[in-house]
Amino acid sequence: MDSKLALPVGTTLDRFIMRKEKDFPYATGELSQLLRDIALASKIVNREINRAGLLDIAGAYGNQNVQGEEQQKLDVIANIRFIRAFRNGGEVCTIISEEDEDIIQTGNPHGKYIVAMDPLDGSSNIDVNVSIGTIFSIYRRKTSQGCDGDLTDCLQRGVEQVAAGYVIYGSSTMLVYTTGNGVNGFTYEPSLGEYFLSHPDIKTPKTGKTYSINEGSYNSFPQGIKDYVEYCKSNEYSARYIGSLVADFHRNLLKGGVYIYPSTLKAPNGKLRLMYECNSLAFIIEQAGGKATDGVNRIMELEPTSLHQRCPLVIGSPEMVDKVTEMLKKSEAALVQA
């Protein structure tokens, strides 16, 4: 946390954003307002999620999204709520969403920012009351204001992010984000309708004893990943896999651990999307002292070529990510020699 501005636990998100803005003499308040818009939309989505079982908003929506996945009603509701918040807020000109094939123009040509988002992460867990989330990345547009953003604005590398974060809708609802000056977590108090600083200056442990991977696809993992899973077992690490990226990531961020979604025969480029899952969490983990790679390269330096491109993900405590990279390299070298 910036030494000149250590704010106490219990500070409201609004006050935190306002005070942090003072760290940036040239700040114009637009990014602050955009963070508030995200917080507002997340409160509405949180309310819908909490009541999902009661209202007719559980289950499938009856459409497939651009990924070929069955859309859940809450995927669509969350998508609508965030798009509406960005439209009404006025700071965003263009949106990339997991639920929309093409970029969405908000009608705010003077908006300075591009948002890439996964409105509802962990869709397979929606109806079974398991933690789910929302993931977002914020970029400054490259093209001049006054017109709609275009692909050059949208396809920026992770290192260009001005902010990123996620909301986890779990036993409590939390917003965790970075603007490149450390990572802070805020817990939502529904009866007051406010987010309060609960996890200041989050740092992830250098290593841990938890690994998160869907071993159901073990047989088609790259050899290096198989070797790493065996290494974890031989060292009696704990296997934890919720099946919601945000939830698995959040646990490992706080307690130490590594989450791996490798390339498999079924998904040669992995399953997770670079622009609104991998880049966002990579920015967070790096700001918290951890690492994120595709097994070889730093996620944040990957050059995006399409809106919904996928990439393998190895993310978490730095020493554990390094171990995975080391084992992948070794198995590759063994293959070459064979």
Ligand SMILES: O=P(O)(O)OC[C@H]1O[C@](O)(COP(=O)(O)O)[C@@H](O)[C@@H]1O
């Ligand atoms: O069922 P699998 O193949 O293990 O995939 C689970 C992963 O897929 C995801 O559900 C993909 O995200 P969406 O739910 O946003 O599509 C991640 O949250 C999760 O980590």
Ligand SMILES: [Mg+2]
């Ligand atoms: Mg997702």
Ligand SMILES: [Mg+2]
């Ligand atoms: Mg999703």
